[in-house]
Amino acid sequence: MHERTDEEIATQVQKGDTESFRVLVERYEPKMARYARRFFFHGDDAQDLLQDIFIKAYVNIRSFDADRRFSPWIYRIAHNEFVNAVKKKQKERANVSLFDFDVLFPHLIAKETADSGVTQGELKEMLNKSLDKLGAKYREPLILYYFEEMDYKEIGEILRIPVSTVGVRLARGKAMLQQFFKEPHE
Amino acid sequence: MNNAENKIFDTIKSGKVKMHSRWYFILQAALGIVASVVLFFAIIFLGIFIFFIQHSTGAEFAISYGLTGWLVFLRALPWTLILTAIVFILLLAILAHRYAFVYQRPLIYALIGIVVLVVLLSVAITVTPLYPAVFSDDVRLQGPLINDIYEYETAPLGSVHRGEVTLIANNGFLLQNSAGQTSTVVFAPGTSFKPQDFRAGDQVVVFGERGQDGLIEAFGAQKL
Numbered sequence: 001m002h003e004r005t006d007e008e009i010a011t012q013v014q015k016g017d018t019e020s021f022r023v024l025v026e027r028y029e030p031k032m033a034r035y036a037r038r039f040f041f042h043g044d045d046a047q048d049l050l051q052d053i054f055i056k057a058y059v060n061i062r063s064f065d066a067d068r069r070f071s072p073w074i075y076r077i078a079h080n081e082f083v084n085a086v087k088k089k090q091k092e093r094a095n096v097s098l099f100d101f102d103v104l105f106p107h108l109i110a111k112e113t114a115d116s117g118v119t120q121g122e123l124k125e126m127l128n129k130s131l132d133k134l135g136a137k138y139r140e141p142l143i144l145y146y147f148e149e150m151d152y153k154e155i156g157e158i159l160r161i162p163v164s165t166v167g168v169r170l171a172r173g174k175a176m177l178q179q180f181f182k183e184p185h186e
Numbered sequence: 187m188n189n190a191e192n193k194i195f196d197t198i199k200s201g202k203v204k205m206h207s208r209w210y211f212i213l214q215a216a217l218g219i220v221a222s223v224v225l226f227f228a229i230i231f232l233g234i235f236i237f238f239i240q241h242s243t244g245a246e247f248a249i250s251y252g253l254t255g256w257l258v259f260l261r262a263l264p265w266t267l268i269l270t271a272i273v274f275i276l277l278l279a280i281l282a283h284r285y286a287f288v289y290q291r292p293l294i295y296a297l298i299g300i301v302v303l304v305v306l307l308s309v310a311i312t313v314t315p316l317y318p319a320v321f322s323d324d325v326r327l328q329g330p331l332i333n334d335i336y337e338y339e340t341a342p343l344g345s346v347h348r349g350e351v352t353l354i355a356n357n358g359f360l361l362q363n364s365a366g367q368t369s370t371v372v373f374a375p376g377t378s379f380k381p382q383d384f385r386a387g388d389q390v391v392v393f394g395e396r397g398q399d400g401l402i403e404a405f406g407a408q409k410l
Contacts, residue, residue, distance in 0.1 A: 016205075018198060025191050047190050054194045055203055063211040160289040 006070035014062050021061075024070075025054050031148065032078055038131060038143045039082045049085055053078050072150070072157040079140070079158050086136065126177045133180050138173030141166055218281060225278045229300070232271040233308035239264045244391030244410055245346045251393060251406040258345045258393050275300050347371070347392045347402055348410075351384050358404070359384055361392060371402045379407060 004012075006027065012020040032053055036046040056077050064073050124146050131139055144150045144158060145166075152166045159166070197203055240246055245262035248255040279296055282288040288296050349363035358372040359381050371392050373381065384390060384407070394404035 014208075021198070022191070022195065025194055029188070029191060047193075050190050051194055051197070055197060058194075058198055059203055059206055060211075062206060062208045156290060157286070160283065162290055162292050164292070 007066050007068075010061060010064050010070050011066045013058075014064070014066070021058055024057070024074075028074055029054075032074075035075070035078055035143070035148065036082065038139070038147065039086065040132070041082070041085065045085070049081055053081050056081070069154070072154045075144070075148070075150070075154075075158045076160075083136070123174065123177070126181055130177060130180055134173055134176060138169050138176060141169040142173045142177075145170055218284065222278060222281045225274050225281065226300075226304075229271055229274045229278065229304050230307050230311070232267050232274065233304045234311055236264055236267050236271065237308050239267070242348075243346055244348050244408065247391055247408040248346065248393045248406060250408075254405060255393065261344055262346045271304075275304075345393055345395055347394075347396075349390065349392075351386055351388045351390055353386060354381050354384060357381065361390070361402070369396070369400065369402050371404050371407070373407075374403050374405050377405055384409065 004023070006024060009020045009023050013024070029050065032050050033046060036049055041049055053074070057074050060077070064070065127142055127146060131143075134142070140159065141155050144155045145152075150158070152163045155161075155166045156163045161169075240263070243262055245259050248258040248262070251258075275297065278300060279288075279293065282296060283293075347361060347363065347369065349361045349369075351359045352362050352368065353360040358370060360368055361371050362368045371394070373379065374394065389410040391408050391410060392402060392404045393406040394402050396402050
């Protein structure tokens with residue numbers, strides 16, 4: 001039997017079928033929990049944020065355009081929730097300004113290639129070990145690309161940045177990680 | 187179903203949270219569009235005014251008199267209006283950033299696009315019959331902000347003096363401004379123009395500081 005897509009389920013929820021929302025929560029709860037952990041949210045903090053994300057998704061579900069993919073839409077909500085929570089927690093501005101230099105100017109798109117120096121597996125491991133060494137600006141595109149398996153366009157939609165900027169941030173984030181692992185550490 | 191999922195559905199079922207209707211989002215989008223359009227036209231209006239003030243002061247002619255001329259030109263620019271326009275453009279960029287066609291491209295394109303559009307529309311409007319009608323002395327828009335903006339037209343502009351030549355003398359001429367005040371203009375030594383280049387009745391713009399004695403020592407002058 002054909003398994004309903006996220007978009008089909010979201011359309012049902014929009015029509016008032018609250019029970020269908022349960023399926024979306026079941027599908028996305030593990031992904032959102034994993035995404036929260038990458039933002040260093042654990043335990044009760046992570047649980048509270050997850051609830052907020054799904055409640056916001058439910059309240060705003062009628063703003064979702066079923067002609068587009070559901071996944072970037074809910075990740076966008078999660079992104080906003082996490083960024084706001086980080087701001088509150090650190091009492092400082094997360095480095096995700098609209099007028100960021102990377103967002104302001106055009107860049108050539110540098111697509112990921114297999115011969116980029118390290119394998120994706122190695123890079124995931126590096127990322128896992130040293131996420132805290134990267135600023136939010138570079139950390140989030142790497143997480144979305146390597147762990148959440150989003151493409152450049154979807155990452156651009158979630159972070160509301162041009163696709164070329166996604167490429168720049170991924171390349172710089174990777175270079176920073178490689179540099180960090182090259183340097184001797186105690 | 188785990189604990190988190192239970193809590194989410196308990197909250198939904200308790201009725202503490204309600205799904206927003208489609209109209210809520212339509213209204214929200216409409217408000218965003220209205221705010222963007224209002225801002226856009228406010229920027230156009232400011233843009234036209236900036237062109238108008240530039241045109242009416244004649245300060246742009248100062249740039250042909252070297253560095254001093256450039257400084258006079260920059261000082262005569264309506265900076266309050268220019269900064270207000272820049273703030274409005276940034277606000278418009280922030281409002282427009284929610285739309286995919288804006289955020290999918292580098293922000294500089296959106297900013298340049300807005301500026302180019304405003305400049306083109308402002309220039310287009312300044313050459314239409316509407317422009318002289320709106321900015322003539324007969325047809326004046328009224329309102330607190332509007333009146334403040336019109337003040338720019340007659341405000342003293344430091345080293346820029348515009349008016350009509352009423353009398354030619356050996357080393358300068360008498361200049362009467364639109365308020366009927368007369369000033370004596372003397373040409374600074376080393377300037378390349380002579381009082382004989384002008385005639386009584388000429389509309390001119392003069393560049394130079396006014397001394398404590400009221401004399402304007404001109405380093406540049408231009409017929410309009």
